[in-house]
Amino acid sequence: MSAFRNASGDHVAPPVFKDERKRTFLNPEGADKPLQSPLTSDVLEGARSYRLARIREQLEQHDCAAILLYDPVNIRYALDSVNMSIWTMHNAARYALIFADGPAVLFEFHGAEHVNDGLSLVDEIRAARTWLYLVAGEHLEDRVGTWADEIADLIAERGRNRRLAVDKLEHLGVAALEKRGIEIVEGQELTEHARCIKSADEIELMRWTIRVCEAGMARMYEVSEPGRTEREIWAELHFENARSGGEWLETKLLTAGTRTNPWYRECSDARVELGDMISFDTDMIGPYGYCADLSRSWTCGHVEMTAKQRELYAVAREQIEHNTALLRPGLSFEEFNELSWRIPEKYLPYRYSVAAHGTGMADEWPWVHLHPDFEHNHGGAFQENMVVNVESLIAEAGSESIKLETQVLITATGPERLDRFPWEEV
Structure with missing residues (x-):
């Protein structure tokens, strides 16, 4: 049975690709079969050890006893522990406390301790003390106090000092820890700078995520085809990612025709027309929690x-290729x-404000604005083994939008593109 359906939901034979290069990104064993990762457990274990060491290096540099992590992406980075990531992004129900000189303690959602079986970097698992109003109600103040007592006691027992980095925490938690003599340090600076430099093992994991993404793009x-809805086309990427062990899509940015301009509309039930x-x-x-952040544009029906x-596509390609070629270690963001x-004036009102950004387990530091918006940028420089995404969005009054993006490893000798999915020929 075919793995593809027409606009009415009937199974159909896959259409002939106009660009046969793109077909090669499907599973060579058949589109109805998921891709199988060729990576060994040594690669994953190497990445895990490297990432935890990077967190502890940052604790040393900032003279912190420990870091308290609530962001599920940071917990994944540090310990490779995953549980209900999307839910815990908006419900602070699990957290980790990692000491510079001591253990990594994971506070897991009640009844879910077993999801961490086999994780070599977790030294201790405790039950998370959840003080969301959703859970605590009128007992909120008492729950916060009990939570803060446990954190403060651990810092006193195992910490080199009372400086605690925190990535994200509600104001009641900050106040409760400070009341107990804990000095709070901005933790996002530590996690972003830890995550921005990738190991060779991380790069291998990222290459595989990109391979899965490109299989989804081929689907x-x-x-x-004419008659498909935007959502039906977008669903193919979800499908390939989910069945290959992937996590989620951060946005729903696929539109067609006049709905592409202005940008940032989400995919809908609008039916796509030929051309x-x-x-x-x-x-x-x-897969493995890494991000594949790629953009392409093509015509419906591949006409x-x-x-x-x-014209618009050629301009977008020019921007991508020019800015990618600049990337090298030591190039400051100001020099970049x-x-x-330089984006031509007629495209300025429709521009994408970001020229390049870091990528790892999500969009990461650094964030480099497009030249008209660069006055708002932070300082810094590109470094070897950063992975950076180069962006382009080109449109003008009354036109469609062309969105292109490539993912680049900065090597000692310059940029290496990690994605291979072909551009359109114009």
């Missing part, structure tokens, strides 16, 4: 682009901005 390409430009941004958190579509591609 999207193959079903980009419409389909533009998307994957923002995919895939030849109009003159205006070709001075050398970066």
